[in-house]
Amino acid sequence: MTATIVSCIGPWLIAPEWAWVGTAFLVAYLLRHLYLLTRLALLIRRHHRLIPPFPRGLWGEIYRSIAQYQQRGRKGRKRQIRFTRRFREAANAVPDGLVILDKQHRVDWANPAAATLMNVHWPEDDGRPLFEILTHPDLKGFVETGESLRPMDFAPEHNRALMLSLRITPFGERKRQRLVVARDITKIYHLNMIRRDFVANASHELRTPLTVIAGFLESLIDASATPPNHRRPLTLMHNQAERMRLIIEDLLTLSRLEMYEHPEVQESVDVPDELHLILQEAHALSKGRHAFSIDIDEDLLLLGSQPELRSAFSNLIFNAVKHTPDGTEIRIRWSTWSDGPELRVEDNGPGIEPEHLPRLTERFYRIDKARSRESGGTGLGLAIAKHIMNRHDARLLIASEIDRGSTFSCVFPHARAIPRDEAEHTTAPCAAPEPTTENRSAVGPDGACLHRNRAGRSAAC
Numbered sequence: 001m002t003a004t005i006v007s008c009i010g011p012w013l014i015a016p017e018w019a020w021v022g023t024a025f026l027v028a029y030l031l032r033h034l035y036l037l038t039r040l041a042l043l044i045r046r047h048h049r050l051i052p053p054f055p056r057g058l059w060g061e062i063y064r065s066i067a068q069y070q071q072r073g074r075k076g077r078k079r080q081i082r083f084t085r086r087f088r089e090a091a092n093a094v095p096d097g098l099v100i101l102d103k104q105h106r107v108d109w110a111n112p113a114a115a116t117l118m119n120v121h122w123p124e125d126d127g128r129p130l131f132e133i134l135t136h137p138d139l140k141g142f143v144e145t146g147e148s149l150r151p152m153d154f155a156p157e158h159n160r161a162l163m164l165s166l167r168i169t170p171f172g173e174r175k176r177q178r179l180v181v182a183r184d185i186t187k188i189y190h191l192n193m194i195r196r197d198f199v200a201n202a203s204h205e206l207r208t209p210l211t212v213i214a215g216f217l218e219s220l221i222d223a224s225a226t227p228p229n230h231r232r233p234l235t236l237m238h239n240q241a242e243r244m245r246l247i248i249e250d251l252l253t254l255s256r257l258e259m260y261e262h263p264e265v266q267e268s269v270d271v272p273d274e275l276h277l278i279l280q281e282a283h284a285l286s287k288g289r290h291a292f293s294i295d296i297d298e299d300l301l302l303l304g305s306q307p308e309l310r311s312a313f314s315n316l317i318f319n320a321v322k323h324t325p326d327g328t329e330i331r332i333r334w335s336t337w338s339d340g341p342e343l344r345v346e347d348n349g350p351g352i353e354p355e356h357l358p359r360l361t362e363r364f365y366r367i368d369k370a371r372s373r374e375s376g377g378t379g380l381g382l383a384i385a386k387h388i389m390n391r392h393d394a395r396l397l398i399a400s401e402i403d404r405g406s407t408f409s410c411v412f413p414h415a416r417a418i419p420r421d422e423a424e425h426t427t428a429p430c431a432a433p434e435p436t437t438e439n440r441s442a443v444g445p446d447g448a449c450l451h452r453n454r455a456g457r458s459a460a461c
């Protein structure tokens, strides 16, 4: 560049008659720049690769840098293509149906398994709303709320022999897109049905002979002809028969609860009234060995099934009596908290070791089997309570600390709370819709009727 400037200006300064030589140099210099610039612009516009040899000097540097940049971009694109291909191959190999929905919940992409499981064919169904292809009354609400924790189980219309478990995961900008995963649970569903029916039938079959045995044992105990030394073994036998009867009753209750996702009949349940009745029984059970403190919102009623709620609440309260030592304080609270109406049963007993907590709601799980049996426990109470909570869209929470005590809480959604003065206007209880294969385990809004009272409040049931 310096040489060019000297060549251009030198003749002007030294010998003006040679000035045209300087001008010629300057023109040639500018033309070269214009040529290289235009060439570069054309190459870039046409997406051509810049390949050596590159011009000398500053332009050479620019050409080389752009060539390196292009090479890096090409490598990145290749990597991306390879990754996308691998992802597609993996997604296509997944046995579960995968469907990506756009912000308007229309099909954006689907894997081959989605065709058999959900009847969604891609790319043929590209841009179609999912609810048009997969028809179910609860599906729209399920996809829109994007509830990712609970699956929705149902038999799709295109293949009634199939049982699907649908899960939704919101993703993307403001979580408006949806990933729908459909799993074939036909086998598990049928095995579950067989297990449930077997337990129900076996319990039912055992009930009658057991009643006969218990009846005869009772008669033998009371009979004057029974030798006195036979009375004790007969009483023990009678107690065991009674225990078996309780287990069978609880197993039958569980089978009944498993039949449908929601209670068949729901009404406004006078929870304060129920709690007072349960507390009377709890006092009788405790025989003054426990101190009770009660804090009940007398105006808070709940939409649900009265016998089911009574069974769940009484188990939690009786547990606090049966599984804690003498002198334990038991606190019962019923009121609305930030999460919704809640029953809290707290005790300051010895508490439960953390490893037991997640297993307490399993059937027959007892920390101290002998103590539970002694107190007439079946080990099914919390399993029943958990089922009942699920059927009321509620949660059963268990917290415990060694030497500080345990808290068992039933947390209901706000929508189930009914103030006492409004309950008086609520119409008669209504039955849930006839269960079909699909709604037997479908979650989300029950699709049940709405009661509207004079205050304009609606209550789903």
Ligand SMILES: Nc1ncnc2c1ncn2[C@@H]1O[C@H](COP(=O)(O)OP(=O)(O)O)[C@@H](O)[C@H]1O
Pocket (backbone or CB within 6 Å): 315, 319, 320, 321, 322, 323, 324, 347, 349, 351, 352, 360, 365, 366, 367, 368, 372, 373, 376, 377, 378, 379, 380, 381, 382, 383, 406
């Ligand atoms: N308040 C409590 N304090 C300590 N342990 C408890 C309490 N409630 C329940 N448990 C434990 O949980 C187990 C399961 O309870 P549950 O299912 O109601 O069966 P059970 O028929 O034995 O009462 C009980 O056997 C007991 O070991």
Ligand SMILES: [Mg+2]
Pocket (backbone or CB within 6 Å): 315, 318, 319, 377, 378, 379, 381, 382
């Ligand atoms: Mg119990």
